[in-house]
Amino acid sequence: MPDNKRTQRNPASARDKTMTIQKKIVLLPGDGIGPEIMRAAVRVLKECAAEFGHDFQFAEFPFGGCAIDATGDPLPSETLSACKTADAILLGAAGGPKWDSVPLPKRPESGLLGLRKALGLYINLRPIDLRAPLYGLSPLRADRAKDVHIDFVRELAGDIYFGKHNVEPDPSGERATDEAAYTTAEVERVAKYAFARAESRKGRLASVDKSNVLTTSQLWRRTVTRMAADHPNVKLEHLYVDNAAMQLVLAPAQFDVIVTSNMFGDILTDLGAALAGSIGLIPSMSCGPGPSLYEPIHGSAPTLAGKDVANPVGMILSAAMMLRESFSMKREAEWIESAVDRLFAGGVRTPDTVEPGTTKVGCIEFGERLCAEMAATSQRQQRVKSGA
Numbered sequence: 001m002p003d004n005k006r007t008q009r010n011p012a013s014a015r016d017k018t019m020t021i022q023k024k025i026v027l028l029p030g031d032g033i034g035p036e037i038m039r040a041a042v043r044v045l046k047e048c049a050a051e052f053g054h055d056f057q058f059a060e061f062p063f064g065g066c067a068i069d070a071t072g073d074p075l076p077s078e079t080l081s082a083c084k085t086a087d088a089i090l091l092g093a094a095g096g097p098k099w100d101s102v103p104l105p106k107r108p109e110s111g112l113l114g115l116r117k118a119l120g121l122y123i124n125l126r127p128i129d130l131r132a133p134l135y136g137l138s139p140l141r142a143d144r145a146k147d148v149h150i151d152f153v154r155e156l157a158g159d160i161y162f163g164k165h166n167v168e169p170d171p172s173g174e175r176a177t178d179e180a181a182y183t184t185a186e187v188e189r190v191a192k193y194a195f196a197r198a199e200s201r202k203g204r205l206a207s208v209d210k211s212n213v214l215t216t217s218q219l220w221r222r223t224v225t226r227m228a229a230d231h232p233n234v235k236l237e238h239l240y241v242d243n244a245a246m247q248l249v250l251a252p253a254q255f256d257v258i259v260t261s262n263m264f265g266d267i268l269t270d271l272g273a274a275l276a277g278s279i280g281l282i283p284s285m286s287c288g289p290g291p292s293l294y295e296p297i298h299g300s301a302p303t304l305a306g307k308d309v310a311n312p313v314g315m316i317l318s319a320a321m322m323l324r325e326s327f328s329m330k331r332e333a334e335w336i337e338s339a340v341d342r343l344f345a346g347g348v349r350t351p352d353t354v355e356p357g358t359t360k361v362g363c364i365e366f367g368e369r370l371c372a373e374m375a376a377t378s379q380r381q382q383r384v385k386s387g388a
């Protein structure tokens with residue numbers, strides 16, 4: 001059917017969409033700044049739904065410290081069941097000093113690990129993109145900050161995070177152990193994703209381990225090396241994690257895709273976020289066999305909560321990633337991302353990204369200005385203005 005017919009049949013639908021796409025999105029705002037940044041992201045998603053004629057249905061559930069307060073459990077069963085049947089999940093942040101004295105298995109962070117485990121989320125994609133208008137924020141020299149676009153693929157369901165944790169008496173006091181384990185299958189499934197990601201980008205994959213010391217790392221390296229034979233288009237290299245940390249600071253532009261274990265990935269992605277200028281800028285996607293989960297990589301920042309100073313960009317870009325990766329809504333994601341870039345280029349900044357000569361705005365105003373920036377390229381609003 002020709003396009004004009006479609007438009008006539010559904011004149012209210014925006015852009016050139018024909019059918020309303022319905023998506024069920026579970027929201028887990030969590031603690032600290034989580035609820036504030038989530039509000040900004042939901043606002044942006046609502047704009048997007050209106051612009052493109054989609055029907056996003058949001059359902060919010062308790063998670064993290066606030067869920068401990070309400071139910072005694074950081075991951076209540078009602079929250080978990082809602083996540084399992086969602087089309088995608090958006091998560092703000094979990095944790096805070098209020099729950100620091102709670103035993104490890106009942107801490108807000110355990111809710112996050114429990115959720116990752118229960119949903120089988122073994123891939124964690126964390127893009128470290130240094131955005132040109134923000135080069136001045138990077139601790140790197142200007143020439144090193146250029147052309148840095150790294151896709152970190154962090155394994156998320158294994159390693160020392162999920163091994164046995166034990167404390168026992170010792171003549172000196174106590175003895176604590178944390179077990180790190182990987183199986184061939186666990187390395188293969190995450191490496192498979194990383195090879196595919198590299199194939200869709202510049203074709204370079206760096207695998208990071210500590211195989212000069214750790215037996216899990218030796219299995220990791222053997223497995224990734226064997227798989228390289230099936231991916232002739234990918235140039236694979238191996239780095240020890242200590243060297244990787246140094247290379248990320250000295251010459252980050254050499255990297256395209258980096259694949260690494262859960263623990264090393266946790267550490268190196270915070271380093272990567274620092275290169276970008278603020279941890280508040282970095283989104284992430286976690287996926288497995290079911291619905292994917294999207295969250296900024298920063299924490300709950302309890303000292304910033306309730307002051308309208310949080311940076312919602314990591315959360316908003318996580319929502320854009322959800323549109324692209326879970327819903328195949330590429331244009332929608334680009335609409336949001338390009339507006340974020342224009343806003344930064346125009347000098348609108350949250351307190352953590354402010355520079356001389358730019359305008360400092362709070363979390364709420366940043367969200368509002370972003371929606372206004374998106375509206376500036378809205379085809380729907382142009383049609384309304386012209387009376388079409």
Ligand code: IPM
Nearest residue numbers: 095109110112113266297299
């Ligand atoms: C992250 C966080 C979590 C992790 C914590 C909160 C458990 O640091 O997502 O990077 O270590 O994975």
Ligand code: MG
Nearest residue numbers: 266267270297
């Ligand atoms: Mg971390």
